Amino acid sequence: MITIRDRVRFVETDLMAVVHHANYLRWFEMGRVAYLRAAGVALNDLMAAGYIFPITDVSCKYKNSAKFDDEFEIRTKLTNFTKAKMCFSYDIVRCADKVLLAQGKTQNVFTNMEGRITRLPESFFQKINALYSQENEE
Amino acid sequence: MITIRDRVRFVETDLMAVVHHANYLRWFEMGRVAYLRAAGVALNDLMAAGYIFPITDVSCKYKNSAKFDDEFEIRTKLTNFTKAKMCFSYDIVRCADKVLLAQGKTQNVFTNMEGRITRLPESFFQKINALYSQENEE
Amino acid sequence: MITIRDRVRFVETDLMAVVHHANYLRWFEMGRVAYLRAAGVALNDLMAAGYIFPITDVSCKYKNSAKFDDEFEIRTKLTNFTKAKMCFSYDIVRCADKVLLAQGKTQNVFTNMEGRITRLPESFFQKINALYSQENEE
Amino acid sequence: MITIRDRVRFVETDLMAVVHHANYLRWFEMGRVAYLRAAGVALNDLMAAGYIFPITDVSCKYKNSAKFDDEFEIRTKLTNFTKAKMCFSYDIVRCADKVLLAQGKTQNVFTNMEGRITRLPESFFQKINALYSQENEE
Numbered sequence: 001m002i003t004i005r006d007r008v009r010f011v012e013t014d015l016m017a018v019v020h021h022a023n024y025l026r027w028f029e030m031g032r033v034a035y036l037r038a039a040g041v042a043l044n045d046l047m048a049a050g051y052i053f054p055i056t057d058v059s060c061k062y063k064n065s066a067k068f069d070d071e072f073e074i075r076t077k078l079t080n081f082t083k084a085k086m087c088f089s090y091d092i093v094r095c096a097d098k099v100l101l102a103q104g105k106t107q108n109v110f111t112n113m114e115g116r117i118t119r120l121p122e123s124f125f126q127k128i129n130a131l132y133s134q135e136n137e138e
Numbered sequence: 139m140i141t142i143r144d145r146v147r148f149v150e151t152d153l154m155a156v157v158h159h160a161n162y163l164r165w166f167e168m169g170r171v172a173y174l175r176a177a178g179v180a181l182n183d184l185m186a187a188g189y190i191f192p193i194t195d196v197s198c199k200y201k202n203s204a205k206f207d208d209e210f211e212i213r214t215k216l217t218n219f220t221k222a223k224m225c226f227s228y229d230i231v232r233c234a235d236k237v238l239l240a241q242g243k244t245q246n247v248f249t250n251m252e253g254r255i256t257r258l259p260e261s262f263f264q265k266i267n268a269l270y271s272q273e274n275e276e
Numbered sequence: 277m278i279t280i281r282d283r284v285r286f287v288e289t290d291l292m293a294v295v296h297h298a299n300y301l302r303w304f305e306m307g308r309v310a311y312l313r314a315a316g317v318a319l320n321d322l323m324a325a326g327y328i329f330p331i332t333d334v335s336c337k338y339k340n341s342a343k344f345d346d347e348f349e350i351r352t353k354l355t356n357f358t359k360a361k362m363c364f365s366y367d368i369v370r371c372a373d374k375v376l377l378a379q380g381k382t383q384n385v386f387t388n389m390e391g392r393i394t395r396l397p398e399s400f401f402q403k404i405n406a407l408y409s410q411e412n413e414e
Numbered sequence: 415m416i417t418i419r420d421r422v423r424f425v426e427t428d429l430m431a432v433v434h435h436a437n438y439l440r441w442f443e444m445g446r447v448a449y450l451r452a453a454g455v456a457l458n459d460l461m462a463a464g465y466i467f468p469i470t471d472v473s474c475k476y477k478n479s480a481k482f483d484d485e486f487e488i489r490t491k492l493t494n495f496t497k498a499k500m501c502f503s504y505d506i507v508r509c510a511d512k513v514l515l516a517q518g519k520t521q522n523v524f525t526n527m528e529g530r531i532t533r534l535p536e537s538f539f540q541k542i543n544a545l546y547s548q549e550n551e552e
Contacts, residue, residue: 010447010457011298011440013291015185015344020287021193022163026425029160033424033483043424044483047153055159059197065253068291069447069458115203148309148319149302149434153427153482160425164287171286171345181286182345206429207309207320291461297469298439305436323429331435335473341529391479 002035008070018065028090031076039131053108060104071095081132083119085109140173146208156203166228169214177269191246198242209233219270221257278311284346294341304366307352315407329384336380347371357408359395361385416449422484432479442504445490453545467522474518485509495546497533
């Protein structure tokens, strides 16, 4: 599990005085980017090599509302990984009291720049798979 | 089914040159607001009466990418409705060729301003239920 | 002046219960795109021809707050136009009572895909200039 | 000057492959919030006391493009401060090479919850003014 921390931005709130629900998908994305960085893969390098990684599925369950200025953790796990796709799960947790705010899942596939489904090349695969395997052994 | 149309904004794209996936949740929200408006319920009136309607679940499957300046339809159906909650489904369809871009589902519950679960009062319930019943008879 | 209409989205509000100020820049952008479309220039065609148009300056004065579900007009004028740059001004007006909500200005320059300053080619220039000249004669 | 650091989110990019210009206003806001926090004022406390602080003016000059995953600094200065208003200036600087990406200015006024112009109470004023004075002496 890779954990990063952030703080709720004013712009992320809505007139219900809580974080607008669409922002959690942005936080999941930050978690995903951090996970891959921890595995040694920068998305800029992946794109420079001709690969993109469109989202095909996302879901989120909202448990408690995040509010302006709250500090929160994004806890990201890779739950399924092949050369064709990667599935992540996420917990958003409020730092102050460790309350679970939201839980989500995403699936990305790998495509070339024209959007055709492709396979992740060995070099990138091995880096991500090393972290994925290590986590699943624990 | 209530249908509205809009056009992809430049700001809604990302560096993959397609609409960023989080924006579809904003479009679902617009569909939901339009559905309730068609039923005669303005969310501002609901909030003025002391009711809010937090999202508890959202999911989306992405089928094809929307691009900048594309015109699209948001087709919204109310799939489950009680005084405690409302479940909607959405199809996002590109106008030019009627290709399905994404399909989503959401669930809202009704709470008071303090976030406590409550029941929608009869006056609002009847308006929404009239449209819901009419659609399900068809 | 080219005018388009839209309606405030729920997601565009913040916890002050008004539209977050950054959203007006998105509305200006929509006005700009609509102006160029009215002149016969689609930004997608401009990009396909190898031109982009980064913003170099933006300013906005906020007069009155837009609220959720308000209908508003974006009134866009081209105030300065050469092959090197285009300057627009914008009025955001609430439809219900014609109250001015915000006034803004932007400047875009034209560059190639590598970001180097360039000149707009004659074909695009003439289309935009035709609308620009016609408006300034009025 | 109060400095915070952040990293460009994927969602903050647009199809020109750079950060969309509206996001800089969100970064300025983060800088403002951090400045006031450094002065001992949490915006949540200010709102709990019945004060809000709408933006009346914003401007930004864009110098160089921020890109996905760039680390950047938000350097915030309070340039004018009275019980009626606060004016900030901002530099957005890329961490890797200290290149200036954008420079901005904002003005906020203080109002009550109904939006009527008011004066900041002494307790909040003194905290912010202490940091403001200290910085201007240096």
